Amino acid sequence: MAAFRGPKVWLWRWRRNPLRRRSDVLEAWIMLAAWVFTVLGGAVTGLVTVHAVENGLARERAEGRAVPAQLIEDAPGVGTAEPAGRIVWTRVRWTAPDGTPRSGQVRVSAGIPADTPVLVWTDPGGNLVNRPTGVAVGRLRACLTGVFVGAGAGVVPFGVGRLLRGRLERRRMDRWDEEWERIGPLWGRTAS
Template sequence: MRAVTGLWRWRRNPLCRATDLAEAWVALVALVLIAVVAPAIGALVGFAAQDSLQQAARAEQHTHHLVTATVVRALGKEPEGDPDSRGTRQVRTRVVADWAAPDGSTHRGPVLTDLKSPHAGDHFGLWTDPRGRITTRPLDSVTATTHAVLAGFGAALVAAALVETARRLTLWRMVRRRYAHWEQAWDRAGPDWGKAGTGS
């Protein structure tokens, strides 16, 4: 990281300028922020996400119910990405099925099943809400923790990137100011440059 190289400007050197020390301080502050503050932000975001996602997982486990559905007739096959299959595409069969909701009501409708060749009377699992409406598999604790960890890492990386961007912008402004001072000094010395007796 370039922030570390800025610390080299603190070495003893008779040609060291005030701007060199300022750049070294900017590098030190950026290094501390990236090493301490960014991980702290990541941890806070991760803990907050963990708490929120675990609450959502507990709520879904109480409101999403696995019921047994019965195939009435098959409608055809179609590819669908299953979120639990980790990116692989499965060919799922669309069927008309009957199922009973947790509240006791009965339902019939088209649903997707992972049965390879469903026949009338075959049974399969179906996730529904308490009223029998089709829903998704509830979020489990391990998946919630994985998402929280990823959120924490993402927040830490974003914080570190913002600090590095701020450091680069600050150094860019300092270099521009230095070049502007050099141009002013050359403008003052320019008319007399090369003349005999200049500076004496």
């Protein structure tokens, strides 16, 4: 099928041509706008997301504090044949920055007895939080999040452009059908 199309001419929809239709020009502008919004919108959204995630992770690193705590109870697996390195939940207690005692659940290695000191991470209010993400892992997480969010944001204008282009194509085909119905019967007649 491509052999019958002839050579490809760049920007033919914008050039002056007696065969150029208004729908060709409209389609060209729609697709140009769709590609611009896809590329720029996706890139800007991705970069903003990377910046926001990096700032959030940096704030977590700055606010998180390692606090000494003690196990209140034996970690599950004490005195049993639990595999080494298995991580389980158990209760611990620590002191908040204002001096009030706190308790909560954290993950520790199986088989640790009660009253064993462990380190827990807290926020400035003394509440338990996850261990802050390192700089390198945080940067990787921010970049991956930015790529996925940017790609997701770029899909929207691309999809809208394809949808509009499909509607223009259907409208163009309907017009061709109308013209064939009107002109087709006149082909068999000869001038006398």
